[in-house]
Amino acid sequence: MAASLWVCLGRRWLQLRKEVAAILTHIVVCLKQVPDVSDMRMDPKTHTVVRSGAATIVNPDDQYALELALECKDRWGAKVTAVTMGPDGAERAVRYALRQGADAGVHLCDRAFSGADTLVTSLVLARVVHKLAGAAPVDVVVCGDKAVDGDTAQVGPGLAARLNCALVRQVTGVQAIEADQSALLVERKTRDRYQRVLVPLPCLLTVVPGRLEVRYAALPHLVRAARAKVPRLSAQDLGFSPQQVGLAGSATRVRKVSTVSFPTRVGQEVDSTEQGLREAAITLQTWASGSGQKEAGADGRS
Amino acid sequence: MAGAESSANTGTRHSEIWTVMECLDGKTTDASWGIAAKASDLAEGRFRTAAVWLSSTLKDDDDKVRKAQAVGVPLIRQIQAEPQPGYLLAAEHAERLVCLARKHKPEVILLPASDWGRTVAACAATRLETGLTADCTELRLDEQGLLEQVRPALSGNVLATIVCPERRPQMATVRPHVFAAPRLSPGDLDRQCEGKRRVDIVVEPASLLVKCGERPTGSKRLCRVVEDKKIDAPDLSRAAVVVAGGRGIGGKDGFGVLAELAIQLGGVVAGSRAAVQSGWIGSAWQVGQTGQTIRPRLYIAVGISGTVQHLVGVQRARKIVAINRDPEAPIMACSDLRVVGDWREVLPKLIGELKALAHRGQRGVQPNG
Numbered sequence: 001m002a003a004s005l006w007v008c009l010g011r012r013w014l015q016l017r018k019e020v021a022a023i024l025t026h027i028v029v030c031l032k033q034v035p036d037v038s039d040m041r042m043d044p045k046t047h048t049v050v051r052s053g054a055a056t057i058v059n060p061d062d063q064y065a066l067e068l069a070l071e072c073k074d075r076w077g078a079k080v081t082a083v084t085m086g087p088d089g090a091e092r093a094v095r096y097a098l099r100q101g102a103d104a105g106v107h108l109c110d111r112a113f114s115g116a117d118t119l120v121t122s123l124v125l126a127r128v129v130h131k132l133a134g135a136a137p138v139d140v141v142v143c144g145d146k147a148v149d150g151d152t153a154q155v156g157p158g159l160a161a162r163l164n165c166a167l168v169r170q171v172t173g174v175q176a177i178e179a180d181q182s183a184l185l186v187e188r189k190t191r192d193r194y195q196r197v198l199v200p201l202p203c204l205l206t207v208v209p210g211r212l213e214v215r216y217a218a219l220p221h222l223v224r225a226a227r228a229k230v231p232r233l234s235a236q237d238l239g240f241s242p243q244q245v246g247l248a249g250s251a252t253r254v255r256k257v258s259t260v261s262f263p264t265r266v267g268q269e270v271d272s273t274e275q276g277l278r279e280a281a282i283t284l285q286t287w288a289s290g291s292g293q294k295e296a297g298a299d300g301r302s
Numbered sequence: 303m304a305g306a307e308s309s310a311n312t313g314t315r316h317s318e319i320w321t322v323m324e325c326l327d328g329k330t331t332d333a334s335w336g337i338a339a340k341a342s343d344l345a346e347g348r349f350r351t352a353a354v355w356l357s358s359t360l361k362d363d364d365d366k367v368r369k370a371q372a373v374g375v376p377l378i379r380q381i382q383a384e385p386q387p388g389y390l391l392a393a394e395h396a397e398r399l400v401c402l403a404r405k406h407k408p409e410v411i412l413l414p415a416s417d418w419g420r421t422v423a424a425c426a427a428t429r430l431e432t433g434l435t436a437d438c439t440e441l442r443l444d445e446q447g448l449l450e451q452v453r454p455a456l457s458g459n460v461l462a463t464i465v466c467p468e469r470r471p472q473m474a475t476v477r478p479h480v481f482a483a484p485r486l487s488p489g490d491l492d493r494q495c496e497g498k499r500r501v502d503i504v505v506e507p508a509s510l511l512v513k514c515g516e517r518p519t520g521s522k523r524l525c526r527v528v529e530d531k532k533i534d535a536p537d538l539s540r541a542a543v544v545v546a547g548g549r550g551i552g553g554k555d556g557f558g559v560l561a562e563l564a565i566q567l568g569g570v571v572a573g574s575r576a577a578v579q580s581g582w583i584g585s586a587w588q589v590g591q592t593g594q595t596i597r598p599r600l601y602i603a604v605g606i607s608g609t610v611q612h613l614v615g616v617q618r619a620r621k622i623v624a625i626n627r628d629p630e631a632p633i634m635a636c637s638d639l640r641v642v643g644d645w646r647e648v649l650p651k652l653i654g655e656l657k658a659l660a661h662r663g664q665r666g667v668q669p670n671g
Contacts, residue, residue, distance in 0.1 A: 118436075122428055149456070151592060152436035157424035160393070166523040167393050169421055185528070190417045191586055192535035197390060198526045251433030255450065256463040262613050264635045265622065272643030274651065280623075281655035283639060287600040287621040288543045288567040 023181055024078035026136040027069040028129055030143045030159070031062040031082055031097060033090040056089055058096045061144025065207040067214050069142045070101050072174055079103045079136060083128055085113055085121065091230050098225035099217040106132070110234040115247025118150070122158030124245055127238045129163060138202060140184070145170055145206040156206035166203040172210035187211065318408040319349045320379070320471075322356065322399060323366075324418055330355075330366055333414045333478030335373060340481040341412055342374035344443055349409060352377035354402065356395040356422070365491060370501045372494035373484060378503045379406070381510065390525040392418050396425030401514040402506060403430055408471045410449050412441075415475035427473045433466030434473040437591075439480050439614055449474070454591050454614050461610075479539045479595045480618075535586040536570055538594045543569025543602075544619070546589055548612075549576035550605020550626065550645065557583055559649050560604060566656040567600065574606045590615035604645045608633025625649070 036055040069080045082097030084090050085108035094105035108124060116124070129138055141163065146153035153169070160167035168186055175196065176185040183200045189210050199205070217225075235245050242248060270276040321338040324331045334353075342351045353366070353375045370378055381398050399422060403411060411426075413419035415437040427434035439461075440452035448465050449472045455462040466472040484494070538544060545564040547557055557571060564571045573583035575590055589596055591611035601619035606612060608624070608631055616622065617636065624637040625645050634640050641648055 117433065118424070119428060119431070119433060150436075152424075152434075153420050154424040154427075154434060154436055157393075157396075157421050158428035161396070161425040161428040164523075166525055167421070167425070168390060168525055169392075170417065189533070192533055194529075194531045194533050195390075195527050196529040198528055200522060200525070203525075251431070251469045252435060252464050252466050254462050255465045257455070258461050258463070262617055262636050265638050267622075267634075267638040267640050269629075269640045269642065272641060272648045272651070277641075277648065277651045278655050280639065280641060281652055281659055284567060284600065284602070284623065284652075285656060285659055287623075287638075288569065290542065290599045 023076035023177060024072055024139050026132070026138045027072055027078045027080050027140045027142060028132055028138050029062075029066045029069045029080060029082050029097065029102065030125055030141070030155070031066065031084045031093040032059045032144070032147050033057070033084060033086050033093040034059045034147050034149045056092065058093050059144050059147045059149075060209065061146060061148075061207060062093070063096075063144075063214050064209050064212050065142040065144045065205075066097055066100055066102065067212045068171065068174060068205070068207050069140070070215065071212070072140065073101070073103075076177060078139070081105065081132055083125065083132075084108065085116075085124060087114070094230045095225050095228070098228050098230075099221050100215065101218065101221050105228075105230050107230050107232045108234075108238070109232045110236075110245075112235040112240070112242040112246045112248075115250065116245060117250035117252045118152055118154035118158055119251050120245055120249040121155050122162055123249070124235075124238065124240070125155070125159050126162035127240070128233070129159070131238065140202065141165070141204040143204070143206045145208045153206070156204060160204035163202070163204060166199050166201075167206075168197050168199050168203065169206045170208045171205045172208060173212055174205075317349055318377070318406065319345050319351045319410040320354045320403075320408045320412065321351070321375070322354045322411060322413040322419070322422065324414050324416055325355070325357065330369075331414065331416070331478075332483040333416065335369060335483035336479065336481040337412050337414060337476045338370070338375050339373040339484055340441060340476070341410075344441060346443075348443070348447060350377060351375045352379050352408070354378075354399070354411075355380045356398045356402075357381075357383060357391075365488075367501050367503065368491050368495055371498045372491055374498060376499045376501055378501055379506070380503070381506045382508045383511065384508065386524070388527050390527060392421035393425055393523065393525075396422045396429070398511065399426045400429045401510050403471055404514050405506070405510065409447070411471045411473045413473075413475050415477050419475050423473055423475045430469075430471065430473075432469040432471060432473055433464075434475070435464045435466075436475050438474045438476050439591075441474065441476065448472070454611055477591075477595055479597060482597065482618075533586075536572075538570065538572055538587070538589060538596050541570045541596065541598050543567045543600045544572050544589065544596055544598045544616075545569055545602045545604065546572040546574060546606060546616075547577050547583070547604045547645075548574035548606030549580070550607075551577060551582065552605075554582045556605075556645070559645075559653075562653050563602070563649055563656075566653055566660070567602075569598070569600070569602075572596075574603075574612055575609075576606075603633050603637075604649070606633055607631045608636065 033056045073080050080102040082102045082105040084093040091107045143156040170188045171186045172189050173187045183198050188195050270280045319341045321341045323334040338353050345351045413423045435451040438451045438453045442450040451464045451474045545560050547560045561571050572587045572589045578585050578588045591614045595615045597618040599620045602623045604625045622637045623639040624633045625641045629642045
């Protein structure tokens with residue numbers, strides 16, 4: 001199965017080379033199928049996320065990451081390969097990418113992968129990128145900045161560290177490519193800064209929403225995606241033993257999961273009558289000005 | 303060669319807790335000092351705490367030695383590295399941290415969970431092949447000295463306690479402003495330093511980077527910043543009064559009313575995650591676990607039910623006021639003042655009362671003045 005993938009990838013690549021003198025060769029996009037955050041549970045035994053049964057979506061940041069890759073493809077003729085790791089249902093992320101216009105996709109699917117922390121996730125993804133680079137050299141790896149379920153923003157930088165390539169986080173778009181094809185000019189936006197950064201190739205970009213608009217899928221892509229058979233790779237296919245990946249290979253363990261309780265405050269209740277709100281206004285003003293309150297309490301360490 | 307060095311060191315005790323200090327505009331951030339202070343609390347004589355700077359360009363004009371002394375950090379570690387203005391340096395800083403960590407083998411490394419800190423931590427933890435927990439809101443040491451890293455998970459619906467049992471160092475990024483920096487004005491500083499231990503300063507030479515082999519290819523991975531603009535973004539963590547709106551506000555227009563209330567109280571407007579995701583207010587204005595953590599004098603939550611991820615970010619407010627139609631909303635139990643009602647009716651009246659108060663206040667002052 002894997003062999004046929006490489007043949008297919010190779011053919012597609014040759015085809016692309018004929019179509020345009022590609023400036024970029026190969027972009028790999030990492031996508032994650034995530035539980036819909038409003039519909040999630042934890043397994044009380046393993047303390048990991050229960051993914052079966054919950055509604056899932058393609059992680060929002062990853063949708064923008066794919067869009068960025070597709071824009072690069074439109075402008076500079078790169079081949080786009082989508083990669084996802086996860087259980088059976090995660091194949092949807094690859095299919096989504098194919099519908100949007102990705103050229104190929106791989107689904108890393110193995111029971112042994114489950115329970116992976118960010119350290120081992122980046123390990124597996126790095127191995128896949130190396131493997132994909134065998135078909136066509138990879139110039140850019142694109143990831144969503146963070147996933148809505150884990151919210152760590154650690155896999156992208158970790159992957160860059162493993163691939164030993166340049167890294168820019170929080171990218172909102174690619175503006176240009178250097179004439180000698182040695183670097184990309186990207187825009188990034190952090191909480192309080194807008195920057196344009198010249199990033200040498202090969203590089204890894206993590207993408208946040210902002211400037212990009214996710215495209216509507218074109219009909220030919222829809223048809224192709226519906227028919228496509230998404231190739232699967234197991235831990236063994238990537239040369240891992242089960243102990244190296246998933247929960248077994250992870251450095252961190254969830255020791256305890258607890259429901260959260262916050263210290264309740266003995267507050268007064270006010271109804272929305274005129275009298276009630278008049279009193280409330282006086283209270284608010286007192287609290288806002290900080291008068292009549294001890295300074296020490298709030299500024300001490302908690 | 304690196305392998306030989308590390309095997310020679312396997313017997314050494316991991317005995318230091320490091321806080322990696324973030325510098326913005328040549329000044330160490332308050333969030334970093336807050337974490338350093340927490341680290342020194344944690345250590346309790348079991349470990350030695352160190353504040354670590356990854357750049358040698360920082361001048362001593364922000365009194366870092368005395369501040370370290372004041373928060374009870376007895377050791378400063380720093381690396382002598384060439385300044386490289388105009389580049390994105392988080393990845394480079396990560397390499398410096400890796401080299402320092404390989405040499406000194408700390409037990410724990412903490413960083414602020416800022417953009418910079420998260421990038422440095424993720425790159426460094428991967429190179430060190432160790433565990434990293436993102437955005438912790440509580441840290442504890444258990445009896446064995448294992449670091450319990452607590453963070454909200456599943457979109458803030460539960461709190462997960464995460465440990466890194468075998469690999470070292472144990473690494474975590476810590477949510478900024480969860481641990482408050484002690485107030486360190488110049489006057490306080492002298493007083494707070496009295497009777498505290500002297501601070502040792504250890505500066506590593508730049509040759510450490512070459513020795514540990516992290517930079518074999520030179521600066522081929524350096525990203526040059528060709529344009530850098532500051533965007534208007536509120537620092538909610540410093541605001542004395544914050545008025546936030548949530549899903550219950552129902553649209554952009556409602557935030558205008560919230561702004562009026564905020565003006566009356568000398569505060570700023572913010573939004574919950576639901577409000578930000580609906581596009582009613584910019585993400586820079588988001589409070590909660592996925593936004594900013596705040597500790598104002600007064601926090602007013604309007605039309606916010608109070609999910610865990612939200613409460614995590616606002617529970618340190620001195621006073622919390624909830625305005626909500628639903629008397630059973632979780633935020634109500636965590637409030638000092640609860641107003642049950644529709645904000646569309648409550649807020650205009652409340653703003654009117656506040657205006658009247660201000661007016662009366664002015665009238666009262668004039669005859670005396």
